[in-house]
Amino acid sequence: MIVEKVLESKQQKIRQWPVNANRASELGNECLRYLVLNRTRWNEKTLHDARLQMIFDMGRMVEDLVFQDLREAGFTIVEQQRAFSWQKYQITGTIDFKLAIDGQVYPCEVKSAAPNAFASINSVSDMLHHKWAYMRKYPAQLTLYLLMDNKERGLFLFKNKSSGELKEIWMDLDMDFAESLVQKAEAINKHVAERTLPEPMEYNEDICQDCGFVHICLPDRVGKEVEISDNTELLELVMRYHALKPGAKEYDEVNDRINKLVEGREKILVGDYFIEGKWQERMGYDIPKEIKAQYQKPGQFWRKNIILVEGKGERTNGN
Amino acid sequence: MDNKEVTVIEGEQTTEKRTPFDLSLAAIASTNLIELAEQAEKRLAAFEKIWKGSLQRTNPNDWSDQGGKPYLEASGGHKIARWLGVSWRPVSGPDQEDLGHGHYLIRYTGEFTLSGAIITETGSRASNEPFFNKSKGRELPASEVDKGDVMKAAYTNLIQRGITALLGMRNLTWEDLKQYAGINRKDVKGVSYGKTPPLGSQSAEPGKPAAKPAEGPAENGAMATEAQVKAIHAILTAMKVSDELGKMQKVAGILGLKEIPTSLAKLTKSQASTVIGALQKEVGGEQ
Numbered sequence: 001m002i003v004e005k006v007l008e009s010k011q012q013k014i015r016q017w018p019v020n021a022n023r024a025s026e027l028g029n030e031c032l033r034y035l036v037l038n039r040t041r042w043n044e045k046t047l048h049d050a051r052l053q054m055i056f057d058m059g060r061m062v063e064d065l066v067f068q069d070l071r072e073a074g075f076t077i078v079e080q081q082r083a084f085s086w087q088k089y090q091i092t093g094t095i096d097f098k099l100a101i102d103g104q105v106y107p108c109e110v111k112s113a114a115p116n117a118f119a120s121i122n123s124v125s126d127m128l129h130h131k132w133a134y135m136r137k138y139p140a141q142l143t144l145y146l147l148m149d150n151k152e153r154g155l156f157l158f159k160n161k162s163s164g165e166l167k168e169i170w171m172d173l174d175m176d177f178a179e180s181l182v183q184k185a186e187a188i189n190k191h192v193a194e195r196t197l198p199e200p201m202e203y204n205e206d207i208c209q210d211c212g213f214v215h216i217c218l219p220d221r222v223g224k225e226v227e228i229s230d231n232t233e234l235l236e237l238v239m240r241y242h243a244l245k246p247g248a249k250e251y252d253e254v255n256d257r258i259n260k261l262v263e264g265r266e267k268i269l270v271g272d273y274f275i276e277g278k279w280q281e282r283m284g285y286d287i288p289k290e291i292k293a294q295y296q297k298p299g300q301f302w303r304k305n306i307i308l309v310e311g312k313g314e315r316t317n318g319n
Numbered sequence: 320m321d322n323k324e325v326t327v328i329e330g331e332q333t334t335e336k337r338t339p340f341d342l343s344l345a346a347i348a349s350t351n352l353i354e355l356a357e358q359a360e361k362r363l364a365a366f367e368k369i370w371k372g373s374l375q376r377t378n379p380n381d382w383s384d385q386g387g388k389p390y391l392e393a394s395g396g397h398k399i400a401r402w403l404g405v406s407w408r409p410v411s412g413p414d415q416e417d418l419g420h421g422h423y424l425i426r427y428t429g430e431f432t433l434s435g436a437i438i439t440e441t442g443s444r445a446s447n448e449p450f451f452n453k454s455k456g457r458e459l460p461a462s463e464v465d466k467g468d469v470m471k472a473a474y475t476n477l478i479q480r481g482i483t484a485l486l487g488m489r490n491l492t493w494e495d496l497k498q499y500a501g502i503n504r505k506d507v508k509g510v511s512y513g514k515t516p517p518l519g520s521q522s523a524e525p526g527k528p529a530a531k532p533a534e535g536p537a538e539n540g541a542m543a544t545e546a547q548v549k550a551i552h553a554i555l556t557a558m559k560v561s562d563e564l565g566k567m568q569k570v571a572g573i574l575g576l577k578e579i580p581t582s583l584a585k586l587t588k589s590q591a592s593t594v595i596g597a598l599q600k601e602v603g604g605e606q
Contacts, residue, residue: 046471205401215413215427215467215474223404225434228365309372 010050016043022185024093028140030207032198036191037213045212062112062159063096076100084148089185095145107145107154118160123293124171133207139171140181146173238306366434370486373399374499379506386585387542389491393475396482406432407481413470421461422447424568425473431481438485442477444469445568449575543591548583551591554598573597
């Protein structure tokens with residue numbers, strides 16, 4: 001009863017606002033059709049629900065907490081919630097604030113993140129290649145602020161909504177990326193002016209399923225059907241893999257436990273087993289995150305997931 | 320030669336089963352028919368396995384307990400569609416039908432395909448459903464209902480109905496769910512039809528299903544009797560609501576259901592009783 005009342009109150013706050021420009025926070029969206037519809041048929045977009053509104057509200061509260069943390073630490077915050085407008089490309093935005101450090105002023109975006117999301121991002125590249133579409137939009141937003149503010153460097157401050165932990169991720173202006181965003185804005189403006197609509201993007205579950213314009217866009221979904229294989233070698237290997245997997249897991253657990261029990265003890269006799277051990281030297285590399293991030297590049301690997309159909313949801317993960 | 324094998328008309332659905340390849344006369348002549356039959360059997364067995372595997376992709380949040388039967392929510396439908404590789408293509412909509420007093424029904428039609436089988440399905444929602452037109456216990460005029468929400472819900476209804484119809488998931492039992500997905504009925508949310516949930520019940524948001532079903536008396540869980548179902552059909556027909564979709568729409572509106580029921584037989588005894596009472600009142604009011 002109480003929760004319903006709060007949700008109902010949140011629901012009242014949800015409003016539709018006219019969209020007359022390309023918002024910096026939206027230009028990272030990968031669907032051009034969405035971005036055009038957002039300009040031309042914004043009033044037909046489905047409103048987000050009360051639960052998402054609560055997440056937005058919490059994000060704003062977290063922002064205030066970050067301001068407080070920064071002020072307590074002696075930082076100078078300037079131009080809080082400054083609005084930007086780049087009329088030529090019809091781009092607008094509002095930056096959270098700028099942070100003054102050693103005589104320099106840096107545009108800063110504060111983002112609150114759930115623990116899993118917080119742990120998953122340590123660089124701009126992590127954001128750009130993130131599995132969640134909303135995270136992939138962040139670099140575009142800050143890039144446009146840097147461009148409009150004529151700055152070379154800005155930063156993201158992520159706050160873990162659970163632990164309160166802070167994480168800073170610096171971003172240098174990437175002119176190629178910035179140019180692609182400006183070109184995207186130009187393409188949107190052209191469609192808006194000519195009252196045309198780009199073709200739908202290839203159906204993407206993560207983007208299309210919850211899109212506020214899916215009922216207007218009406219994308220076709222072309223599913224990738226399951227391949228039925230009669231490769232006996234593959235079947236035998238998978239059956240063997242499945243049979244060995246529980247033992248392998250137990251082996252790892254037992255081995256870890258033994259390692260903990262024998263560490264630092266050179267010679268032990270236990271039952272009929274003689275266990276010997278010694279410290280081995282090895283070279284480690286303690287590379288600062290920001291340096292490591294410079295050498296980071298996207299790659300791919302094939303991740304498999306073996307499911308025994310007749311079992312009760314039994315899954316076997318592996319690389 | 321047309322490769323269409325069977326056309327089955329089931330209510331609003333048109334089911335067309337096509338062979339996965341072009342069955343030309345030349346191909347038949349050069350292929351051993353027994354071999355073909357064996358392949359078809361193997362394919363059917365494989366498909367059954369894939370179908371069962373798809374259930375394992377879902378979790379209790381992807382299901383709800385409607386009228387005592389497991390009901391696949393849109394979230395689960397998407398997971399299964401992704402796993403199986405279901406394709407769909409909206410073919411018409413949004414079509415708008417006037418329901419009077421400014422209210423309207425939005426309808427979408429789409430084609431759903433998998434392994435050569437094609438069905439056509441319809442999804443719809445009406446602006447006068449309590450989910451859309453109730454706020455703080457007050458009934459909103461049609462002009463205040465967010466049309467985008469009604470349209471999106473109708474579209475979601477289309478996808479959900481298409482997937483479940485294509486995969487024959489409308490007649491699943493709790494035993495099936497337990498066996499193939501390890502999902503227990505007690506972990507699945509029920510649907511609250513009451514306007515104010517009792518204190519302590521964990522309902523979701525207004526108009527949406529409650530998180531846990533309230534354990535009511537046995538009578539509440541019993542299915543509608545044949546006499547009740549016949550009575551509802553008779554009253555609705557007398558009210559000139561003769562098409563199946565219109566009838567289900569009306570019943571969903573009275574009960575405040577999030578999704579339109581696929582059959583009146585899926586109502587519980589108490590739901591059927593509520594519907595009959597409301598319809599009789601409506602008929603009485605009109606006279």
